[in-house]
Amino acid sequence: MQGAEGRAAPAEELLLPEPGVGMKLLRKMFGLQDGKKPLDLTSHTDFQPQPGVMDAGVPVSARSSMALSAVWGCVNLLSGTISSLPLQVFVLGEDGQRTVMRDHPLYSVLHDSPNFDQTALDFWDFMTMAVELWGNAYARIDRLGGRIVALTPVRPDAVTVRRETGGALRYRWTQDRKQYDLTEADVLHIRGPGGDPLGGMSTLAFARSTFSLAMAANATAAAMFRNGLKPSGALQFDEWLSDENRKIAREYMVAEFIGAANAGKPFVAEGGVKWQSFSLTPEDAQMLESRGFSIEEICRFFGVPPVMIQHSSATTSWPTGVEQQVLLFQKFTLRRRLKRIEMALAKQLLTDAERRRGLMIEFNLEGLLRGDSAGRAAFYKSGLNDGWLTINEVRAKENLPAVEGGDVPRIQKQNVPITDLEALIQGGKVNEV
Numbered sequence: 001m002q003g004a005e006g007r008a009a010p011a012e013e014l015l016l017p018e019p020g021v022g023m024k025l026l027r028k029m030f031g032l033q034d035g036k037k038p039l040d041l042t043s044h045t046d047f048q049p050q051p052g053v054m055d056a057g058v059p060v061s062a063r064s065s066m067a068l069s070a071v072w073g074c075v076n077l078l079s080g081t082i083s084s085l086p087l088q089v090f091v092l093g094e095d096g097q098r099t100v101m102r103d104h105p106l107y108s109v110l111h112d113s114p115n116f117d118q119t120a121l122d123f124w125d126f127m128t129m130a131v132e133l134w135g136n137a138y139a140r141i142d143r144l145g146g147r148i149v150a151l152t153p154v155r156p157d158a159v160t161v162r163r164e165t166g167g168a169l170r171y172r173w174t175q176d177r178k179q180y181d182l183t184e185a186d187v188l189h190i191r192g193p194g195g196d197p198l199g200g201m202s203t204l205a206f207a208r209s210t211f212s213l214a215m216a217a218n219a220t221a222a223a224m225f226r227n228g229l230k231p232s233g234a235l236q237f238d239e240w241l242s243d244e245n246r247k248i249a250r251e252y253m254v255a256e257f258i259g260a261a262n263a264g265k266p267f268v269a270e271g272g273v274k275w276q277s278f279s280l281t282p283e284d285a286q287m288l289e290s291r292g293f294s295i296e297e298i299c300r301f302f303g304v305p306p307v308m309i310q311h312s313s314a315t316t317s318w319p320t321g322v323e324q325q326v327l328l329f330q331k332f333t334l335r336r337r338l339k340r341i342e343m344a345l346a347k348q349l350l351t352d353a354e355r356r357r358g359l360m361i362e363f364n365l366e367g368l369l370r371g372d373s374a375g376r377a378a379f380y381k382s383g384l385n386d387g388w389l390t391i392n393e394v395r396a397k398e399n400l401p402a403v404e405g406g407d408v409p410r411i412q413k414q415n416v417p418i419t420d421l422e423a424l425i426q427g428g429k430v431n432e433v
Contacts, residue, residue: 073309
């Protein structure tokens with residue numbers, strides 16, 4: 001039986017950087033030479049829509065889609081937020097307490113620097129963007145003496161995923177003129193939506209029509225502003241023009257009177273020529289409104305509320321409080337993305353023995369969920385008064401040094417029965433109440 005071949009993205013997504021480089025870039029990416037049979041670039045799942053269907057005629061690629069402010073805002077918000085969160089290795093003790101494992105070999109790789117060239121923020125920024133656009137993120141796992149010492153990211157549009165007859169996955173790609181053919185034990189694979197083992201669903205593929213429409217609207221708006229935001233018109237002549245006069249009408253008059261810089265310039269009519277202006281249709285007048293709707297459509301694909309990328313409307317049901325906005329964004333948008341990464345790391349980087357010992361890999365959300373000064377003060381006061389926080393725990397959250405005696409939980413004693421008040425007064429303990 002032949003193994004099933006899969007793609008992390010449809011074939012047309014590989015024609016990304018510049019128009020016209022198409023097959024040449026493809027062959028270079030996969031290290032193919034003339035005369036060799038090209039790789040099968042068919043989609044690995046029925047979830048992928050057909051390329052080029054129902055779009056506005058504008059090619060969609062990673063580079064062109066990122067030129068849309070809404071796509072840029074959504075992708076950067078998601079990747080920037082996730083990459084800025086500390087990723088840590090914990091162990092869950094028998095008492096239920098979690099301890100940070102700073103001495104674990106994976107801690108420095110995930111928290112500080114995954115490879116020689118990148119910081120943890122750079123690495124996770126790249127990986128998160130790859131998942132958001134292509135639906136997959138890949139990294140080569142480098143080991144030394146059985147220990148993971150580095151994670152090197154791989155362009156998702158260059159990777160081919162194949163399931164072997166025995167059921168294992170293999171990953172193939174070409175990078176810097178070097179071909180790689182590695183097993184699933186040597187490749188970190190973070191999948192996007194869909195749950196397909198061969199790869200997640202690509203936002204670039206599913207949002208092709210919306211992205212193409214938005215880019216077409218931008219191009220139309222640019223053309224209108226280039227024309228001074230005025231409708232075009234017609235030059236009317238009483239007689240047929242000679243070749244010379246026709247050239248003058250088409251070149252000279254267009255250059256002199258068309259464009260934003262020439263708006264308001266008087267038109268000099270001579271030789272019986274008349275100017276007939278075309279009216280601006282309601283459809284043209286509403287074109288700019290359609291651009292705002294495109295922003296909302298793009299935000300739906302990424303699950304980002306428009307207000308989070310500085311797009312607001314007259315009416316909205318979104319909470320006005322900043323803290324509530326952040327909480328809902330964390331619950332409904334970030335949570336599944338963070339869990340997707342955490343579970344992929346635990347499954348692929350931790351051994352069975354380590355998982356049985358209670359080792360976990362999780363993002364630290366402390367900074368993201370941090371409220372304002374008044375909110376933090378009320379939170380800390382409740383924890384200190386009720387005894388579920390110590391002074392040093394509070395100081396640690398505020399990046400302050402520990403103090404002597406600050407590790408002992410305390411609790412207020414004023415809630416005593418009123419019948420005991422006289423005994424407390426006689427015992428000289430009234431000041432402690």
